Amino acid sequence: MNGMLAWRRGVAALLATLAIGLVTSPGLAAEDPAPFEITLRPVTGGDAEVDALGVRWRLTLPAGSAFDLTAPITYAGVEGVADRIEILSATDASGPIAFTTLDDPPHPGGFPHFRHWKAERPVSGQVEVAYLARVRAPGGRGGPPFDLRASGGGLSGAGSGFLLLPRGAQTSHAQLSWDLSDLPAGSGARTSFGEGDTRVDGPPSRLMQGWYMAGPFGRYVGAGQSAGFSASWLGRAPFDAAAEMAWAAEAYTYLGEAFGYLDPVPPYRVFLRFVDGAPCGGGTALGASFMYSRCALAEGETAASPRETLVHEMVHMWVGGIEGPQGVTSWFTEGLTTHYTRLMMLRGELDSVDAYGAHINHSAQALYGLAAQNLSAQEIVAVGFADGNIRHIPYHRGAFYFADLDARIRERSSGTRTLDTVLRPMFEARQAGQTFDHAAWVALIGAEIGPAAREEFEARILRGEGFAPHPNAFGPCFTRRDKTYEIEGRGPVDRYEWVRQTDVPDDLCRNW
Secondary structure, eight states: OOHHHHHHHTHHHHHHHHHHHOOOOTTSOTTSOOOEEEEEEEEEOTTSSEEEEEEEEEEEEEEEEOOEEEEEEEETTEEOTGGGEEEEEEEETTEEOOEEEEEOOOOGGGOOEEEEEEESSOEEEEEEEEEEEEOOOSOSOOOSTTSOEEETTEEEEEGGGTOOEETTOOOSEEEEEEOOTTSOTTOEEEETTEESSEEEESOGGGGGGSEEEEESOEEEEOOGGGTTEEEEEESOOSSOHHHHHHHHHHHHHHHHHHHOOSSSOOOEEEEEEEESSSOOOOEEEETTEEEEEEEOOOTTOOOOOOHHHHHHHHHHHHHOOOBSSTTTTHHHHTHHHHHHHHHHHHHTTSSOHHHHHHHHHHHHHHHHTOTTTTOOHHHHHHHGGGOHHHHTHHHHHHHHHHHHHHHHHHHHTTTSOOHHHHHHHHHHHHHTTOOOBHHHHHHHHHHHHOTTHHHHHIIIIISOOOOOOOTTTTOTTEEEEEEEEEETTTEEEEEEEEEEOTTSOHHHHHTO
C-alpha cells in the first residue's frame, strides 16, 4: 500500500491517539500558568519509512481571543513548508474553528515568508489544533536542512520545517511530548532543547528554532570534559560517525577553553542525517546545536568527515550575531565564523598549517574567481538562496575583512592588541544583554584603527568594493602575492593568493 494512503486512512485514529498524549505534566507547579502542550508522532507507511509527522497541541486563551496560526511557505530557501501541512482541525469549547488563509508576498532570495490561518470567529478557553506535516520528498531547490526529511527509518528537521503555531501567543513554557509507537523498537527522540519529552521555556515560537530527530538513530555521548556534547545520526553515514563525533567533542572542549567567555560551556547537541536523494542540505546551526545533512552514499562508498563544517557550526556558538537587516548581517555571523573556524583549527592543532593555507586560498578562489564579487550586501540578499556562490560571498569577504583588521590592530598597537582582545569584551557585553549592531561595531573598531573605520566598513562590507588584505593578514607563515583569476564572461582579474613561507616553523604559525 502506498505510504501516503496508509497514513491518510489512519488519520482519525492518529489524532485520537495523539489526544491521549496531551496531559499536563505532574511535575508542573500548581501556580504555573497553563503551558503550551504539544505532542509529535512520526507516522510510517507501508514501506516502513516515515511519511509524515502528526502534530497536536493545545493552548488556553482568554474568552473572545483573536486566533491566528502561521507557518512558513518558504524558510531560508526551503520551499513548500505550509503546503505540506494537511488535514488541519481546530476546536475550542464552542466546537470546530474555521479559518481564512492569507499568504505573505514572497521574499526576495528565498528568505522566510509565511501563510496565515485567521480564525473566522473569536475563540475561548482551551483550543486544540491537530494536523499532519508531510516529509519533504526528494527534489526541488536546495537550502539549509530546515526541511522535514525521512532517512534511516526515522525523520529529522527544524521546527521551522513543520510547525504551525499560534501567532503572538505567550506562555511560560512548552511541554513537548513524543509518541514513537509507529517507529521501530529501540527508537528515540531528541531535540535542540533536550532528550525525549522536554520542557522548553518561553513562548511557542521558540520551538521553531530547534532541531528535531526521531528514529533508530546512532548515538554518541561525550565523557569527562566533553560531557555536555552529544550527537545522533540517521541513515548510512559515509564515515565512522562515532569516531568523528568523539573528535568533534574534543574540538568543542577546545573551543570552550579558547574563547573562554561562556562559563560553564553549555551542553551542545549535534544532529547528522544522511538522506536518499537531493536536496542534501549542508550544515546549519541553531541554539546550542546544529544539523549536518548530506546525501547517503552507495554501499561501500566512503567520504571524508566534514570536520571543517563541524567546527564552523560549533564556532557559531561563540561568535553569535549582530543586529541588523535580515541577510545583510552575514558579514559578521558567517564571515567572522569563517575567520575563527580556520584560526581555531590551526591553533588547536585540529588541522595542519598547510590545510589552513588551503582554506585561505579556497576563499580567494571563491571570491576573486566570481564575476559577482563586488555585489553590495543588499544585492546579495536579493539573490539569496537562488545562487549558492553569491550567497556565500559574505563568508569569504567577511573572513578577509576580519583577517585584515587583526593585522592592522596588531600593527597599530605594536603587538599589544589583537582582534581577539578587541572582541572578547564585546562578546561578554552582548552575552549580558547589551545591544550590538552596525553602529556599535563601527564605534568599537574605530577606537582601534581610527576614523577611517566607518568608511572602510561601508565600502568593503556594505557596498562590496574590493580591497587588498594586509600583507600579514594571515600571520608570518603566509605571504600575499598577486594572482590573475580568469572569470567567465569578465576575463582576467588581478587579485591575490597566499603562499606558505617554508622557513617559518609550524609552532610560530599556530601561536601567532
